[in-house]
Amino acid sequence: MGGNLRRKQEKARPMPRQYLLDRAMWDAEHLRDVMREHVSEMIGDANGMLVIDETGFLKKGTKSVGVQRQYSGTAGRIENCQIGVFLTYTSLAGHTLLDRELYLPKSWINDHDRCREAGVPASVRFATKPQLAARMLWRTLDGGLAVRFVLGDSVYGSYRPLRAGLETRSQAYALAVACKEKVQVAGSRKRVDQVARQLAAGDWQRLSAGDGSKGPR
Template sequence: MQRLQFFLSESPWDHEKVNAQRLELLRADPATAPHAGGVLAIDDTGDRKDGTATAHTAHQYPGSVGKIENGIVAVTTLWADEQVYYPLHALPYTPAARLPRGRSDPAFRTKPQLAAVLTGRAQAVSLPGEVRTRRAPGPRSCGGFAMAAPACGGPRTRSWAATARTRRSG
């Protein structure tokens, strides 16, 4: 296990190139290739984390815990249809408290802003048709996504999710 950990954390491989190759293989296989009947799901996910030494870790809402806790959160995209699903891309969410100038720091991005970046990346890997978003069911809306997370100033009881359906153009 230590060798695997060392390989993953210390190898000079480019994770974006590895991911691009993985997605290329999935698109080339008829069993997993994206098609107009599938969806692009956008979600945030997180886990509790002790301390703050790990980048992006802060007192925030990691959905797996169900309350404000010290943790790390990422915004992710996933391709799915009725038969198969697989992750596309992920970006870590950096809470404002981790940045020198807080919310006014040029590096600060909200979860909906990260979701927009990931949607663009999903379109760049040739998902069929257009990506059309719809509001996910939820008690509040923030930035076009249904949210009830602290980023919107709402109750801290749920995480957020949005789904986009791909449709053929023309």
């Protein structure tokens, strides 16, 4: 879909495109919902998967909304950056971004003058990255997109309300958790590292996520 849009842009005159990106008023949330319906029609599949992840956008100044010195996985260290939480959809037919939320640190939320200057609505409240991810998941799942699994790392898997919300919806998931996390097994709560140690070697199956620069990942 992105390639088709890019080819159309290359053929179009520059001014209409600049107007759309710079000055046109349009409802981003409505467009997100329309795109989700389009994704469902084009690449929706009963075995489709939702993937939650975050990424950082390195910045030089202090005016970009949400910017501060914080850890960025993109840089692999603490940098002056913005952090976005993203929800993607993947199936055998293709993959695409579905939704996004900008993480606003407390340093921003608690500075009302700074938020007002940057155009942040007064109604915006602080939300952790897992809470932002949950918002996107509930919107998407309630929208009827076919999903078999929800995937994410321990930042999101360790947020129990997210896992509980998925279980309430009978939605299967594969979310990483910290080794100290406790889960319900045979009527009792156990740490996941204890459960893992009780499994036999034959209970595990190692799969590659694809080829990396140093071989299979």
